Amino acid sequence: MAGNPRWLEIAEDLQERIEQDEFPRDGDGGRQQLPKELDLRGEYNASRNTVREALSYLAERGIVESEQGKGTFVIPRPAPFHVTLSAQGGAGGGEGAAYRLEAQVQNRQPTDSEVKVEIQPAIQKVARYLQVPPGSQVISRHQERFIDSSPWSLQTSFYPLDFVHRGALRLLETDDIEEGTVKYLEEALGYKQAGYHDEIRARNPDPDEIAFFNLPERAAVLVYETYRTAYDRDGNPFRVTVTVWPSDRNRLHYNIGLVPEPVIEKPGEPHGVDDAP
Amino acid sequence: MAGNPRWLEIAEDLQERIEQDEFPRDGDGGRQQLPKELDLRGEYNASRNTVREALSYLAERGIVESEQGKGTFVIPRPAPFHVTLSAQGGAGGGEGAAYRLEAQVQNRQPTDSEVKVEIQPAIQKVARYLQVPPGSQVISRHQERFIDSSPWSLQTSFYPLDFVHRGALRLLETDDIEEGTVKYLEEALGYKQAGYHDEIRARNPDPDEIAFFNLPERAAVLVYETYRTAYDRDGNPFRVTVTVWPSDRNRLHYNIGLVPEPVIEKPGEPHGVDDAP
DNA sequence: TGGGATTTGTTCGTATGTATG
DNA sequence: ACATACATACGAACAAATCCC
Numbered sequence: 001m002a003g004n005p006r007w008l009e010i011a012e013d014l015q016e017r018i019e020q021d022e023f024p025r026d027g028d029g030g031r032q033q034l035p036k037e038l039d040l041r042g043e044y045n046a047s048r049n050t051v052r053e054a055l056s057y058l059a060e061r062g063i064v065e066s067e068q069g070k071g072t073f074v075i076p077r078p079a080p081f082h083v084t085l086s087a088q089g090g091a092g093g094g095e096g097a098a099y100r101l102e103a104q105v106q107n108r109q110p111t112d113s114e115v116k117v118e119i120q121p122a123i124q125k126v127a128r129y130l131q132v133p134p135g136s137q138v139i140s141r142h143q144e145r146f147i148d149s150s151p152w153s154l155q156t157s158f159y160p161l162d163f164v165h166r167g168a169l170r171l172l173e174t175d176d177i178e179e180g181t182v183k184y185l186e187e188a189l190g191y192k193q194a195g196y197h198d199e200i201r202a203r204n205p206d207p208d209e210i211a212f213f214n215l216p217e218r219a220a221v222l223v224y225e226t227y228r229t230a231y232d233r234d235g236n237p238f239r240v241t242v243t244v245w246p247s248d249r250n251r252l253h254y255n256i257g258l259v260p261e262p263v264i265e266k267p268g269e270p271h272g273v274d275d276a277p
Numbered sequence: 278m279a280g281n282p283r284w285l286e287i288a289e290d291l292q293e294r295i296e297q298d299e300f301p302r303d304g305d306g307g308r309q310q311l312p313k314e315l316d317l318r319g320e321y322n323a324s325r326n327t328v329r330e331a332l333s334y335l336a337e338r339g340i341v342e343s344e345q346g347k348g349t350f351v352i353p354r355p356a357p358f359h360v361t362l363s364a365q366g367g368a369g370g371g372e373g374a375a376y377r378l379e380a381q382v383q384n385r386q387p388t389d390s391e392v393k394v395e396i397q398p399a400i401q402k403v404a405r406y407l408q409v410p411p412g413s414q415v416i417s418r419h420q421e422r423f424i425d426s427s428p429w430s431l432q433t434s435f436y437p438l439d440f441v442h443r444g445a446l447r448l449l450e451t452d453d454i455e456e457g458t459v460k461y462l463e464e465a466l467g468y469k470q471a472g473y474h475d476e477i478r479a480r481n482p483d484p485d486e487i488a489f490f491n492l493p494e495r496a497a498v499l500v501y502e503t504y505r506t507a508y509d510r511d512g513n514p515f516r517v518t519v520t521v522w523p524s525d526r527n528r529l530h531y532n533i534g535l536v537p538e539p540v541i542e543k544p545g546e547p548h549g550v551d552d553a554p
Numbered sequence: 555t556g557g558g559a560t561t562t563g564t565t566c567g568t569a570t571g572t573a574t575g
Numbered sequence: 576a577c578a579t580a581c582a583t584a585c586g587a588a589c590a591a592a593t594c595c596c
Contacts, residue, residue, distance in 0.1 A: 005564060036580060047566045052581085060337050060497065061481060068581045069574035080478070086533055128547055195534025199544065201357070202479060202499060202524035204338060220337070220497030222479060222524065235537035247479035247499065254531055256363055257472025260512035267476065270405055282583060313561060324585045329562090345562045346593030 007053035010044050014054060015063060018074050032074035034064060062219040062248065075216055078249040081105050081147060082268035085198060085226070086254040105147060113144040115174045119161060126158050129197075129229040129240045137161040139171050141181075144212065151213050154244040157181065163189060163238075182230065185238060194233040200226050202247060213246045222247045284330035287321050291331060292340060295351050309351035311341060339496040339525065352493055355526040358382050358424060359545035362475060362503070363531040382424060390421040392451045396438060403435045406474075406506040406517045414438040416448050418458075421489065428490050431521040434458065440466060440515075459507065462515060471510040477503050479524060490523045499524045 004012075014034065017023065023032040035043065040051045055072055058064045066072040083105050118140045127134040142156040159171055168188040170177055177184050185191045202222040205215055215221045223244050230239040245252075253267040281289075291311065294300065300309040312320065317328045332349055335341045343349040360382050395417045404411040419433040436448055445465040447454060454461050462468045479499040482492055492498045500521050507516040522529075530544040 007564080038580080049567085050565060053564085055581095057495075060495070066581060067574085068572065069579070071580065082476075086531070193534075195532065195536045197536050197540050197544075198529075198531040198533070199359075200477070200529040200531075202501070204497065218334075218337070220481065220499065222497065222499050224479070229540070231534075231536055231540075233535060235535070252475075252477040254363070254475040254477075254533075255472065256475070256531075256533075257470075257508075258510060258512070259472045259474050259508055263474050263506070263508075267474075284583075315561085326586085327584060330583085343562060344593085345591065346560075348561065 006044075006046055007050050007057065010040070010046065010051060010054035011057045013044075014040075014058060018063065023074070026071075026073065031076055034072040034074070036071060056218075059216070059218055060220055062216055062221055065216045065219070075219075078150075080249055080251045080268070081108065081152060082251050082253060083245070084253045084255065084264070084267055085228075086256065105152075108147045110152060111146050111149070112176060113146075115176060116140075116142040117172055117174055118142070122158065125227065126240050126242070129227060130158060130160060130237050132160055139164065141171065143176075152245075153250070154209065154212065155241060156243075157239055157241045159185075159239055181239070189238075191232045191236075191238040193230050193238075196228055196230045198226055198228050200224060200252070205244075205246070209244060209246075215246060215248075224250065224252065226252075283321075283323055284327050284334065287317070287323065287328060287331035288334045290321075291317075291335060295340065300351070303348075303350065308353055311349040311351070313348060333495075336493070336495055337497055339493055339498055342493045342496070352496075355427075357526055357528045357545070358385065358429060359528050359530060360522070361530045361532065361541070361544055362505075363533065382429075385424045387429060388423050388426070389453060390423075392453060393417075393419040394449055394451055395419070399435065402504065403517050403519070406504060407435060407437060407514050409437055416441065418448070420453075429522075429526070431486065431489065432518060433520075434516055434518045436462075436516055458516070466515075468509045468513070468515040470507050470515075473505055473507045475503055475505050477501055477529070482521075482523070486521060486523075492523060492525075501527065501529065503529075 018032060018034075021032070023034055025031060026033045034040070034055075037048050037051050037055070040046075040055075041048045044051065055064060055066060059066060062075055064072050065075050119137055120140045121135045122130065122132060122138045124134050126138065127136065130138065132138065139159040139161055140156055141159075142154070144151065145153045145155055159168075163171055163185070166189055168185060170184060170188070171181070182191075182193050186193070202224055205213065205221065205223045209215070209223060210217065213223075223246050226241075226243045226245070228241040228243070229237050230241075231237055251268060255264050295309060295311075298309070300311055302308060303310045311317070311332075314325050314328050314332070317323075317332075318325045321328065332341060332343060336343065339352055341349050342352050396414055397417045398412045399407065399409060399415040401411050403415065404413065407415065409415065416436045416438055417433055418436075419431070421428065422430045422432055436445075440448055440462070443466055445462060447461060447465070448458070459470050463470070479501055482490070482498065482500045486492070486500060487494070490500075500523050503518075503520045503522070505518040505520070506514050507518075508514055528545060532541050
């Protein structure tokens with residue numbers, strides 16, 4: 001026979017019932033609400049602890065979330081943002097096309113918080129990519145980024161402190177630099193972006209990130225962390241941007257070489273042939 | 278005061294002790310082994326269930342792993358593979374450089390299993406990227422990929438079944454196509470790769486993947502799933518490659534535009550300035 | 555090969571704390 | 576203030592995998 005533990009059978013049955021949309025939705029948010037633990041205890045003829053074990057299993061997987069005093073709810077899966085991280089220079093932009101550093105999100109207008117500017121000793125990886133000695137002072141410009149007023153990503157850009165001494169004073173201002181820091185650095189210091197390198201990894205969110213992104217408390221939602229290093233034509237790095245994206249609501253896209261326009265413009269959407277019968 | 282639950286305090290204290298390398302290592306693997314539950318119960322003056330709650334919290338986070346009849350062990354963090362997913366054509370390869378489809382891993386030689394060839398109805402996303410009607414038949418070529426004999430990634434490439442009718446018969450053979458399927462398709466059918474599109478997402482591993490990658494049973498290790506679509510110069514997709522990478526042992530890298538050679542060649546390693554004092 | 559000791563896994567019962575409405 | 580519902584914590588018994596002699 002199965003031989004599965006009772007809690008796993010309960011968990012799998014509950015997941016089935018969730019997918020069948022069997023449970024009623026609560027008033028406002030429209031989330032499905034599961035029966036209370038004591039009722040489930042009756043339904044499955046198990047102890048409350050066994051039921052809780054099943055719920056905890058589902059909670060770890062980001063399927064449900066329990067709220068003290070209220071009940072247990074199915075976590076709505078957010079519609080993913082499709083973020084294009086490669087340059088979008090228009091088809092045939094060719095050699096001279098300036099690479100944009102900013103991520104593009106389809107059909108959405110990101111809004112950014114004010115910039116928090118700090119002078120910090122560089123953490124190891126930032127120092128390595130910026131090619132400055134570990135622990136040397138760098139300018140940190142941190143922003144919270146939203147799409148449709150929901151938290152989307154956290155971004156911090158690092159520049160050598162040296163840049164300020166050499167005249168790029170606006171790096172210390174808390175305004176968003178409207179024309180883009182890349183363009184500003186070209187004007188102020190002559191750095192012209194010729195290319196960039198991205199490193200992508202996944203890690204557990206820290207408590208601040210759990211709070212900012214409103215991630216379920218005890219679930220397995222990881223965040224992507226992207227390190228983007230911008231290089232000028234001489235191969236000197238002049239900016240490292242660290243961005244944190246919750247993996248549950250973000251898909252990352254890259255276009256390399258010649259890619260059809262619809263794929264570039266509408267990542268994650270149907271294109272080319274019709275789906276309709 | 279703190280006000281934290283007891284199990285959380287125990288978990289955080291244990292994590293501290295793990296980082297201090299306080300626990301003895303077991304004979305063969307050299308993993309740290311935690312004291313047994315009943316001893317921890319004594320050390321922390323808590324019940325066994327409370328200790329287990331703390332251990333379960335650490336297990337979810339991929340910090341420790343318990344094995345029935347043996348004990349609880351710290352999970353060793355694998356040294357990450359640095360995978361470059363963008364084209365590496367040698368610096369200055371310029372316009373004519375052929376983009377390589379295969380991922381490059383620094384200093385390592387991947388070995389691939391035999392190819393499992395199947396004819397399948399295309400799942401929705403594959404059909405969309407291949408621009409064929411959903412559910413139409415496609416060729417699926419599946420491989421397990423290892424580095425240093427440890428499981429590294431699972432890869433499946435999809436081609437329209439049409440390609441076989443048009444003469445690309447080797448797509449049905451279970452041999453690895455040594456010169457690369459991209460080159461083969463160019464010879465056989467005239468598809469010349471002009472570019473590609475990547476989509477990256479994270480998801481929970483399925484049971485097969487947990488088994489193949491030997492992922493801790495109940496921990497929050499997600500896998501990356503990359504969808505790579507290759508296009509010819511007319512913008513026609515001719516191949517979709519789906520690759521699954523465990524997020525705990527893989528870092529992904531992209532180089533766009535002009536990037537210094539050392540960064541391209543040795544992703545994830547120090548370059549440019551010395552770290553040593 | 556067997557059998558007993560060890561250690562974690564599963565399941566139950568119970569009591570009390572805490573946030574919600 | 577009260578009822579509801581999840582959170583924390585303890586104790587106990589037996590099952591199942593592993594190890595050792």
